[in-house]
Amino acid sequence: MKENRLWYDQPAKDWNEALPLGNGRLGMMVYGGVAEERVQLNEETFWSGWEDDGSSDDPETLAHLDEMRRLVFEGRYSEAQQLCNRYLVCRGPGHSDVQGAFGSYQTAGELFITFPHFKKKTAGYVRDLRLDEGRATVTLPGMTREFFVSFRYNTAVIRVTGCPEGTALRYERENCRVEDDGEEIRVAGNLPLAYALRIRRTLRDGVLTVFLTATTAYGTDRDPMAVCGETLDAAQEAGADALREETRAYFSDMLGRVSLTLPGSGGRAEVPTDRRLKEAAKDPGLAELYFNFGRYLLVGSSRGKLPANLQGIWCKDYEAPWSADYHININIQMNYWFAETCNLPELIDPFFGLIRLIAAHGEHTARVAYGCPGWVAHFTTNPWGYTALGQNPVYGAFPTAGAWCLRHIKERWLFSGDTAVLREFYPVISGASEFFLSYLVRDPRTGYLVTAPAGSPENSFLSPTDGSRVNVCAGPTMDISIIRELFEFHLAAAKALQKDDPLAPRLREALSQLPPLRIGKYGQIMEWPEEFEEAEPGHRHMSHLYGLYPAAEITASTPALFEAARKTIERRLAHGGGHTGWSRAWIVNFFARLADGNAAHENLVALFTKSTLNNLFDNHPPFQIDGNFGGTAGIAEMLLQSHDGVIDLLPALPEAWPEGSFEGLMARGGFRVSAAWRNGRVIRCRVEGKDDAPFRLRFNGQTTEAVGRFAYDAT
Ligand code: FUC
Numbered sequence: 110m111k112e113n114r115l116w117y118d119q120p121a122k123d124w125n126e127a128l129p130l131g132n133g134r135l136g137m138m139v140y141g142g143v144a145e146e147r148v149q150l151n152e153e154t155f156w157s158g159w160e161d162d163g164s165s166d167d168p169e170t171l172a173h174l175d176e177m178r179r180l181v182f183e184g185r186y187s188e189a190q191q192l193c194n195r196y197l198v199c200r201g202p203g204h205s206d207v208q209g210a211f212g213s214y215q216t217a218g219e220l221f222i223t224f225p226h227f228k229k230k231t232a233g234y235v236r237d238l239r240l241d242e243g244r245a246t247v248t249l250p251g252m253t254r255e256f257f258v259s260f261r262y263n264t265a266v267i268r269v270t271g272c273p274e275g276t277a278l279r280y281e282r283e284n285c286r287v288e289d290d291g292e293e294i295r296v297a298g299n300l301p302l303a304y305a306l307r308i309r310r311t312l313r314d315g316v317l318t319v320f321l322t323a324t325t326a327y328g329t330d331r332d333p334m335a336v337c338g339e340t341l342d343a344a345q346e347a348g349a350d351a352l353r354e355e356t357r358a359y360f361s362d363m364l365g366r367v368s369l370t371l372p373g374s375g376g377r378a379e380v381p382t383d384r385r386l387k388e389a390a391k392d393p394g395l396a397e398l399y400f401n402f403g404r405y406l407l408v409g410s411s412r413g414k415l416p417a418n419l420q421g422i423w424c425k426d427y428e429a430p431w432s433a434d435y436h437i438n439i440n441i442q443m444n445y446w447f448a449e450t451c452n453l454p455e456l457i458d459p460f461f462g463l464i465r466l467i468a469a470h471g472e473h474t475a476r477v478a479y480g481c482p483g484w485v486a487h488f489t490t491n492p493w494g495y496t497a498l499g500q501n502p503v504y505g506a507f508p509t510a511g512a513w514c515l516r517h518i519k520e521r522w523l524f525s526g527d528t529a530v531l532r533e534f535y536p537v538i539s540g541a542s543e544f545f546l547s548y549l550v551r552d553p554r555t556g557y558l559v560t561a562p563a564g565s566p567e568n569s570f571l572s573p574t575d576g577s578r579v580n581v582c583a584g585p586t587m588d589i590s591i592i593r594e595l596f597e598f599h600l601a602a603a604k605a606l607q608k609d610d611p612l613a614p615r616l617r618e619a620l621s622q623l624p625p626l627r628i629g630k631y632g633q634i635m636e637w638p639e640e641f642e643e644a645e646p647g648h649r650h651m652s653h654l655y656g657l658y659p660a661a662e663i664t665a666s667t668p669a670l671f672e673a674a675r676k677t678i679e680r681r682l683a684h685g686g687g688h689t690g691w692s693r694a695w696i697v698n699f700f701a702r703l704a705d706g707n708a709a710h711e712n713l714v715a716l717f718t719k720s721t722l723n724n725l726f727d728n729h730p731p732f733q734i735d736g737n738f739g740g741t742a743g744i745a746e747m748l749l750q751s752h753d754g755v756i757d758l759l760p761a762l763p764e765a766w767p768e769g770s771f772e773g774l775m776a777r778g779g780f781r782v783s784a785a786w787r788n789g790r791v792i793r794c795r796v797e798g799k800d801d802a803p804f805r806l807r808f809n810g811q812t813t814e815a816v817g818r819f820a821y822d823a824t
Contacts, residue, residue, distance in 0.1 A: 110368060111375030112398035115382040115725060116237035124149065124425050125722040125732060128238040128245045132260040133412020135323060136422040139256050141236040141247040144227040146254060149425050150217040153413045154327035156492050157300045158212015165497035166477040167200035174479065181562045181583050182553055186572040190579040193562050197506050199497040204489050207428050211491055214418055214433035216425050217306060217323050218282030218296065225275040240405040243360035259352040260359050260412060264344035265321040266352050272317040278310055283427060297334055302326055305333035309341055320344050327492065328414055363408045364401060366452040367773040371397040371766055389717035393765055396713060396744060402725050403741025406734060407448065407456050415492055416460040417444045421734040430731050435463060437510040438488040438566040439650065443691055443735040445517055446659060446742035449524040452775045457517060464514050466494030468537040471511055475544050483544030486511030503580045506564045509591040512541045516659065519598045523777040531602045539612065542599045545592050546615050552583045557624040559584025568648045570641035578644045582637045587652035589623050594660050596620050626656060626670055633677040634670065647684030649692040658698040661752040675703055687712065690720035690727035690736025697743030701761040709747050710763035716740050751776035758784050758791055758808035778802055793822045
């Protein structure tokens with residue numbers, strides 16, 4: 110990896126310039142101050158709040174469902190909206206109950222290391238993050254600091270050489286009990302979840318060594334303080350050098366599974382990263398660094414009990430933006446878009462754990478709010494599997510959010526070819542299908558089965574009757590695309606498992622009665638079932654293009670829809686769309702699927718220049734990690750696609766990348782793919798799969814059929 114290092118020639122001005130470290134459970138943000146080091150800490154389960162007692166699900170929703178549907182079907186959208194604002198909502202504060210049941214992800218506090226006699230500024234200062242070592246360093250005359258977080262020992266290590274006598278450590282966090290006996294700082298508190306954090310330090314021969322860990326009582330009845338003590342005992346027994354080597358080997362393995370070399374790779378490595386960012390348009394190597402950084406961030410934020418949240422694992426607040434929760438109307442799904450293609454499937458496991466949680470809790474929501482069997486989740490959730498509607502239908506009336514998460518189970522199966530994941534999640538898949546088979550209702554105007562009343566995530570249209578801004582309708586496009594994919598997946602899973610599923614006939618019948626994707630008066634894919642005037646033509650959500658990406662309903666094999674998808678994106682962009690990091694990242698993936706490499710690259714550069722902070726964190730604003738992950742997925746999608754029955758090399762190669770290579774990207778079917786190109790043409794490629802696995806491979810305008818493996822070398 111040539112582009113494996115972020116570096117800066119001055120300390121972080123603020124948190125958005127600090128450097129992230131993590132092992133998927135513990136996180137650190139390192140500021141690198143000269144006279145005082147500041148390390149902000151996180152542990153993935155540091156959440157206030159508690160399990161919802163089901164009271165957020167309102168029986169009044171069910172009691173008024175028929176009335177809300179009737180108004181929608183009669184086209185009386187304003188009246189329907191008014192009724193939905195009252196009854197298609199959660200009971201009580203729902204997800205906004207940040208100080209109550211829903212809670213918020215929180216900082217685990219901060220560690221300050223104060224060095225006496227140091228001035229604030231010094232020459233010869235370098236601060237860096239070495240991705241394939243999982244290690245940050247700060248070097249200044251006479252002192253070197255290093256920071257890393259061991260996955261195996263679940264311990265963060267800070268080591269300072271050239272550390273003067275009189276160096277002092279202090280820990281700060283609100284509402285906690287802190288004891289410091291000079292060798293160990295012990296912290297305890299309640300969120301109300303009980304938590305503990307322990308920091309042990311030694312200063313010998315000018316070397317300060319700090320071992321730190323934290324945990325909570327989330328999902329266990331073990332005493333957090335005791336768990337931390339055992340963890341540090343093991344870490345200290347192994348020693349800092351062993352943990353550093355284990356961390357290096359871990360990140361080197363995880364990131365080394367895939368490599369990418371783009372033009373200019375390493376060519377500007379001598380320029381500080383914040384300056385490179387400002388000159389992104391003339392630095393193709395930056396895309397390679399960003400790709401490696403994105404993979405680094407997922408390794409650092411998704412290997413414990415909970416998935417990467419809106420901020421991965423890094424959060425400085427007690428009440429984070431959107432609670433740094435798990436929004437499942439694009440955000441958390443986007444966090445995992447590259448996990449399969451970049452061969453990091455084990456990082457998806459915490460997301461699968463969250464899916465189990467929302468499926469369990471969603472049964473209550475399905476029954477109470479809709480009178481349906483099975484399970485349903487709406488636009489967001491938390492570590493306790495919150496599934497109720499939102500306080501407002503504009504974002505909350507999105508009943509297919511949970512089903513959208515199930516496509517990650519489908520992808521796990523498609524990429525691995527292993528039916529075990531189907532067997533494990535079959536009841537969850539069936540539960541989602543059961544809900545929609547019961548919840549879908551026939552639109553008397555069209556005869557189609559639709560979700561009603563429901564909205565297209567967070568977007569609104571102008572009521573045809575009085576021009577007011579409304580969002581509920583009968584069958585928004587995204588709902589129908591997600592349900593179609595779910596039912597087809599359910600049938601495919603039953604076939605793969607050779608199950609004679611009693612739901613199968615109903616699934617086939619329902620599939621034949623879902624409305625098709627439609628093309629509107631602007632030549633665009635219609636977001637709603639009718640030609641409504643858009644309240645916000647540049648909206649950040651492009652939910653009606655779910656079928657283009659991440660699903661594969663709109664492909665080159667459906668040319669009219671393929672062209673309409675392009676018009677849809679162009680219309681969004683023409684009206685200011687793509688203005689949040691994740692929205693721009695989604696557009697990169699859209700253009701990759703449209704095989705338009707230059708447009709994908711143009712939006713990738715816009716992601717860097719308009720929506721990326723100096724430490725390469727994505728900027729919503731504020732910081733939101735989904736853009737990092739969506740942008741990384743977009744780079745992979747520009748180089749390799751396999752969603753349409755063929756392994757497609759360089760499907761969206763921009764002119765800005767005339768030569769380059771990648772190793773180890775994964776294609777559906779479990780194929781490991783490598784390629785090199787020059788002047789935009791493949792000069793070398795290798796595909797490796799299971800011996801008896803047939804596949805089709807497309808490159809340089811030709812399609813080849815092969816079994817098990819394929820190699821080409823025109824060099
Ligand atoms: C959805 C998006 C917002 C934000 C939030 C966390 O509500 O519409 O832009 O990303 O998730």
